[in-house]
Amino acid sequence: MYQAAKHSSKLQKNGLDDDLSLVEGSTSASHRLSLYDQPPLYDITVEDFETSALDRLRILAEIESSAARNRSWEETKQVTITQCGKYLPLNSNSALGIDLQSERRKDQLGHFVLRLAFCRSEELRRRFVKAETTLFRVRYETDDSNERRAFLDSKDFNWISVGSEEKNKYQAQLTHFAPGKSDTERENAFKSEPFYKVKWTTIPDLVDKRKVFMKGGFAYVPAREQASIIYAAFEERLDAALLATSRAIPLVDEETRLNPILDNLAQGFTAGVPSDWHFPLCMRVLHQTLRRDRHIQHFGRLHYGLFLKVLGLKIDEAIIFWRKSFAGGKGSDKFDKEYRYNIRHSFGLEGGRRNYPAKNCLQLHTAHEAGCPYRQLENSPENLQSALLSTYSGQGLTLDDLPEIMTQVKKKAYHVACTRVFEITHSRHVKKGEGLGDGESVTHPNQYAARSIELEKDSQEPKMEVD
Incomplete structure (x- = not known):
């Protein structure tokens, strides 16, 4: 897969900037199930490169969300099947009237693009292997029995x-x-x-x-x-392949067009949070810090925890989420001693039993720790712009948008800057000046997230045709 960078340089010289030639030739997949032991063998566009990965990322993020929410295997399987039907359909050979090769090309491409994004650290590799193995297991259990046997007969599982x-x-x-x-x-x-x-x-x-x-x-x-032998083989081979890709990643790092895409994909792989939910920058920064450091300071935990609570995270789910987020779930005794009480307290289950609301934008503007990044990074414009691009470049925000946003930051109109980011990243649904809709500006992180989720759901619902 990483040959894409080598070949794309050649294409640039030929004036074919929109194409990435991976390997000459074509590819076909005989089976619905795959061990992904051969990279794609066809030309792709940069758009296909990103779209195939983002659609697959939605599936993997929902799988992580299922684990964070402690869903049963049957619940996880059903949620995954539903998500795959929306974003990554993959039918059996017996399906009629379906372009199977197109489905399998997208499946293969998305997998190998995400390998590039998630091979860069041990933590990302571990999470990617776990989520991909779960996806493989769902497909294995739902595959046609005859086609599954043909797949097994075509591979050597060392048994x-x-x-x-x-x-x-x-x-x-x-x-x-x-x-x-x-x-x-x-x-x-x-x-x-x-x-x-x-x-x-x-x-x-x-x-x-x-x-x-x-x-x-x-x-x-x-x-x-x-099946346990097969799942173990899938996991072992993917782990080895990711490690090999990480050693070859300098070949891709030379390709400047791909780096922003890959960086955004890696940062968008958020446990417990579906990838199509657009959070405001303040909450995204806290989440990214938590994923990177396996810890955030007291006020960061408070602000982000209350945000997730209002978003719909239940107390049991919250405890599971924070336990897994801190040091990979290790040190359960320490977690129970130091953090469990505060989590329950924020839900009104301890102490004065007050059900605390999430902080609004004005409160975050005046917070000295874990507050509004537009205000806190006002005197570090390069860092703020970098944060905006790394967080939202995959959702439509570009370099050309930054001057307008930074102008509002300099005026200390932080809520206007945040509202403009919402308009840009939701341009399919709102126009410039419409804010969250009807001209409403961002005044609360949960208001931002709830409106984003609402727009996303509306766009996915089938529209009734009227004669």
């Missing part, structure tokens, strides 16, 4: 089919892992159940749950647990 002689040799041990409530039921199931042998280190989840028999460094896996 060894256990022959009848070896199976009988360990019958006493293997029967224990056959399904059934009685010895007779398990013995009957054992006779028809195939077993596969893999290195035990490749399936730690089954080993931890004691669902396999181990002997001589190998785990004997019953066929009904075969």
